[in-house]
Amino acid sequence: MSTVTEQHNTHGDDHADHGLTDLGYIKIAIFLAVITAVEVVFSYTQDQLGAAFLPGLLILMAVKFFMVLLYFMHLKFDSKLFSLMFYIGLVLAVGCYAVFLATLHFFQS
Amino acid sequence: MAIIERPSDAVEVVDETTPSVATPESSYGVFRRPVETTGWKSWLFTIDHKKLGIMYGVVAMFFFVVGGIEAMLLRLQLAGPNGTVLSADKYNQMFTMHATTMVFLFVMPMAAAFANYFVPLQIGARDVAFPRINAFGFWAFLFGGLFLNTSWFLGGGADGGWFMYAPNSSVAFSPSNGVDFWGLGLQITGVASLTGAINLIVTVINLRAPGMSLMKLPIFTWMVLVVQFLLLFAIPVITVALFMLMFQRSFDATFFSVEAGADPLLWQHLFWIFGHPEVYILVLPSFGIVSEILPVFSKKPLFGYPLVVFSGAAIGFVGWGVWAHHMFASGLGPISVAAFSVATMAIAIPTGVKIVNWTLTMWGGKLRFTVPMLYSVGVIVQFTIGGLSGVTHSVAPSDTQQTDTYYIVAHFHYVIFGGAVLGLFAGMYYWWPKMFGKMLNERLGRVNFWFTIIGMNLTFGPMHIVGLQGQPRRMYVWTENRAGDGFFNIGFWNLIASIGSFVLALGILLFFVNIYVSHRKGTEKAPLDPWDARSLEWITTNPPKEHNFDRLPQVGHLDEFFHRKYEDRGSDGHHEFHQIATAEEVVAEEENNADGHIHLPSPSYWPILLAFSLPIMAYGVIYNVFLLIGGAVLGLVSFYGWGLEPHTAPEDDYDPPTGTAMEVAAHG
Amino acid sequence: MADTAVHADEHVDHGGHYSSTGLSNNKLAMWMFLGSECLLFGGLISTYMLYRGRHSENLGPDQVWDIPFTSASSFVLLMSSLTMVLAVSSAVRDDDRNTKVWLSVTALLGALFVAGQVYEFTTFYREGLGFTTSLFSSSFYTLTGFHGVHVSVGIIMLMSLVGMISKNKVVGDKKETVELFGLYWHFVDVVWILIFTLVYLIPA
Ligand code: HEM
Numbered sequence A: 001m002s003t004v005t006e007q008h009n010t011h012g013d014d015h016a017d018h019g020l021t022d023l024g025y026i027k028i029a030i031f032l033a034v035i036t037a038v039e040v041v042f043s044y045t046q047d048q049l050g051a052a053f054l055p056g057l058l059i060l061m062a063v064k065f066f067m068v069l070l071y072f073m074h075l076k077f078d079s080k081l082f083s084l085m086f087y088i089g090l091v092l093a094v095g096c097y098a099v100f101l102a103t104l105h106f107f108q109s
Numbered sequence B: 001m002a003i004i005e006r007p008s009d010a011v012e013v014v015d016e017t018t019p020s021v022a023t024p025e026s027s028y029g030v031f032r033r034p035v036e037t038t039g040w041k042s043w044l045f046t047i048d049h050k051k052l053g054i055m056y057g058v059v060a061m062f063f064f065v066v067g068g069i070e071a072m073l074l075r076l077q078l079a080g081p082n083g084t085v086l087s088a089d090k091y092n093q094m095f096t097m098h099a100t101t102m103v104f105l106f107v108m109p110m111a112a113a114f115a116n117y118f119v120p121l122q123i124g125a126r127d128v129a130f131p132r133i134n135a136f137g138f139w140a141f142l143f144g145g146l147f148l149n150t151s152w153f154l155g156g157g158a159d160g161g162w163f164m165y166a167p168n169s170s171v172a173f174s175p176s177n178g179v180d181f182w183g184l185g186l187q188i189t190g191v192a193s194l195t196g197a198i199n200l201i202v203t204v205i206n207l208r209a210p211g212m213s214l215m216k217l218p219i220f221t222w223m224v225l226v227v228q229f230l231l232l233f234a235i236p237v238i239t240v241a242l243f244m245l246m247f248q249r250s251f252d253a254t255f256f257s258v259e260a261g262a263d264p265l266l267w268q269h270l271f272w273i274f275g276h277p278e279v280y281i282l283v284l285p286s287f288g289i290v291s292e293i294l295p296v297f298s299k300k301p302l303f304g305y306p307l308v309v310f311s312g313a314a315i316g317f318v319g320w321g322v323w324a325h326h327m328f329a330s331g332l333g334p335i336s337v338a339a340f341s342v343a344t345m346a347i348a349i350p351t352g353v354k355i356v357n358w359t360l361t362m363w364g365g366k367l368r369f370t371v372p373m374l375y376s377v378g379v380i381v382q383f384t385i386g387g388l389s390g391v392t393h394s395v396a397p398s399d400t401q402q403t404d405t406y407y408i409v410a411h412f413h414y415v416i417f418g419g420a421v422l423g424l425f426a427g428m429y430y431w432w433p434k435m436f437g438k439m440l441n442e443r444l445g446r447v448n449f450w451f452t453i454i455g456m457n458l459t460f461g462p463m464h465i466v467g468l469q470g471q472p473r474r475m476y477v478w479t480e481n482r483a484g485d486g487f488f489n490i491g492f493w494n495l496i497a498s499i500g501s502f503v504l505a506l507g508i509l510l511f512f513v514n515i516y517v518s519h520r521k522g523t524e525k526a527p528l529d530p531w532d533a534r535s536l537e538w539i540t541t542n543p544p545k546e547h548n549f550d551r552l553p554q555v556g557h558l559d560e561f562f563h564r565k566y567e568d569r570g571s572d573g574h575h576e577f578h579q580i581a582t583a584e585e586v587v588a589e590e591e592n593n594a595d596g597h598i599h600l601p602s603p604s605y606w607p608i609l610l611a612f613s614l615p616i617m618a619y620g621v622i623y624n625v626f627l628l629i630g631g632a633v634l635g636l637v638s639f640y641g642w643g644l645e646p647h648t649a650p651e652d653d654y655d656p657p658t659g660t661a662m663e664v665a666a667h668g
Numbered sequence C: 001m002a003d004t005a006v007h008a009d010e011h012v013d014h015g016g017h018y019s020s021t022g023l024s025n026n027k028l029a030m031w032m033f034l035g036s037e038c039l040l041f042g043g044l045i046s047t048y049m050l051y052r053g054r055h056s057e058n059l060g061p062d063q064v065w066d067i068p069f070t071s072a073s074s075f076v077l078l079m080s081s082l083t084m085v086l087a088v089s090s091a092v093r094d095d096d097r098n099t100k101v102w103l104s105v106t107a108l109l110g111a112l113f114v115a116g117q118v119y120e121f122t123t124f125y126r127e128g129l130g131f132t133t134s135l136f137s138s139s140f141y142t143l144t145g146f147h148g149v150h151v152s153v154g155i156i157m158l159m160s161l162v163g164m165i166s167k168n169k170v171v172g173d174k175k176e177t178v179e180l181f182g183l184y185w186h187f188v189d190v191v192w193i194l195i196f197t198l199v200y201l202i203p204a
């Protein structure tokens, strides 16, 4: 899916500082698994958690989301331009769709 | 020169310098790569951005004529009371297909034509970042457009208006296959736009000539960049909506079944989240063209270049927060209406900034009113009128009066025809010598221009009046007894509008006549730099060679070409430009220092094949599963073929070198 | 002016191999594609959120969910992200053998996930939740179906990549190709992280 024009890009430094060792990745995976477990526990203890339930779950979700994004997908170590491309999309998506749901009174219910 | 040339006609042949590509012996086993540089194959399998740009333009023009004929029929119908040219049903199909064709198959692809042809040239690149994807995009657009229009022969076109509000577009209300064709066709052209967007953004980010920082980017390229970002993020939104529509109509999903509790605003929101960015997708490329032309014919740099760039980006950004102004009358609730109303007013600010900048660019300049310049001034004037009526309906209470009347039709035609289309014509006259090596006739061009301008004002001007008088849009007849009288008699103004549309059509026809006249035998070749231009695309031959530039230009200035021709001998902030080189000398300088190895990727079968699988699958969705599967198989095969294909064809796909080829090589 | 032009050659990295930012075209393109996909899945998720409570007297989310099962399959997909990242890191070390192994394991875990989804869909269907049953069911199947298709496409691509590495047919830079596949795969995983919480764990 590419052309001649891009074969000789600077792979050297593209890959050089790619953050973690394999062990590091495994640790992150364990961490993610634990959070998932906590999430499941959350879903069974909704009554006890009360008002903390929804924000709690959303925060856990966000943590997982960004862990994968930053470490597994290397965004943390890569060029900021890659982050920019992705975050524009993410921000527009969250922004537009949240407003869209808000105008339909989704959050009031 | 019928021989097949190697990809580099400058100096050395592609060789060991590309070993990071694993090169299998032959690209396709028995087939060889379609490496022809002349004849029909050189167009069908080309991945040259210039050829693709021209093809985009030709096809867009074809659809412009189609959409134009549809428009004439609409105006014929409304010329007098109780029109009988079209039935109510045909009228519905006509305005839907007219709008869809004009928006998706003319203005967008025409802008894509210019973007494809000129962005690489303006940034000093040899091609786009992904030439094969570029080719795929063009073919997907062509096949998608043709697919959409075959609906005329297969039971009738779509009839829900170009925004196709659901549930009105459900099977119950629109039982023909028109809406299916519409949805699937737009999916296909959407794929084209999305791939094109990614391609052009990467190109602008990564393939700029040395020295060309973002703030030295020609303004047209800047506007194209903003547009591609809009496409990148707007297309997926309409994709979601179109998929749901398809599932609703073809597989009985319930997204828009109000009787099952569906929200009728779901479609409206999704459509307009895409739709408002879309209107800027239509108009910004033309803004770029105009901003390119005005400085040339005012002999002054663009006034406030950074401001024009930032206001363009601001429009692109704020454009995401105003979509619900298309829904003021839908019962959104007062808070939403107020918020979107204010946001809409705000977006007029960056738009106004552009108008001011253009005016100040001309202020005190040495104006030359060539045809491209006339069209550009036309854009400023006409678009301003459209922008002003836009502001009148950003005020929600007044919009409730205007919405769904002809006043809206007047508004968007002033912005789209006056802003986008006039700008595209400006670009055509301006860049024609660059693309085809011939000037378009200036005298005929003037006539062409005045007919177009008078025609458009005669056509769309009266629509303000009949709209405010209450004539609804999308109504297939109006009747005498409700026409009113005196100055505001809508009968009179409808007639004027219909007559105007013929004047306009005549104007467009003159453009085609002009092409013919300008390319007759014996017309002179265009000079190298006919307009005394300023930007990088002019530092090469007319038309450019296959590899664009003999050497990649080194950029030190915004308006690089101008600064190579002129030297500033003024002092104390006072500029005094003296010519130090002619265009011929500048280009010769480049040619004498041609780069050594020039690698151009080779043509390929796969883009057109992959694109061709899309309409097959789409017919499959409508008619037959086996067709769907067949199309998918073709798509899959093309996908693998593509993935396994090396960028450049192996040596033995070319004819053996002949004398001429050797000679070319010897020059290095 | 002519001066700058004369020295231009020094800055030109022969022919077309010049990249203004030093970043890879492919990787930029992939990130843009993923940014664009945010709006695709965003639209599907929002539609589901809007409609999840609309099923009149038909089956609703809380009646059909099997949280332990879905948790298990979510866990499988999560682990496939780990194996994918290990494949990338093997590729960076030029370790073809391990790259292939980890890619295959990733594809396998992905297949397990899809199998789970097929099982889930058939169960729901048997319980009476068809695609056309309600607004809830249409939007649920569409959202998770789109995700499932993304995973399936990913599996096919992973297996093709394994084949291409074995036959040494990867066009372009192998490390980067593996990395790009990885980005796509992780993105699909990330989308599931959202779906798991928003769709399954938060009651309607
Ligand atoms: C000064 C900036 C602009 C403002 C404030 C503005 C405002 C509006 C508003 C409020 C509407 C909705 C009217 C209604 O349906 O009741 C509208 C419709 C429309 N505008 Fe604009 N607009 C602006 C510029 C543009 C531009 C640049 C374009 C395209 C190039 C455009 C194309 C359209 C189209 C196509 C519609 C009609 C959509 C339909 O079919 O309902 N507008 N505009």
Ligand SMILES: [Cu+2]
Pocket: B275, B276, B279, B322, B323, B325, B326
């Ligand atoms: Cu709008």
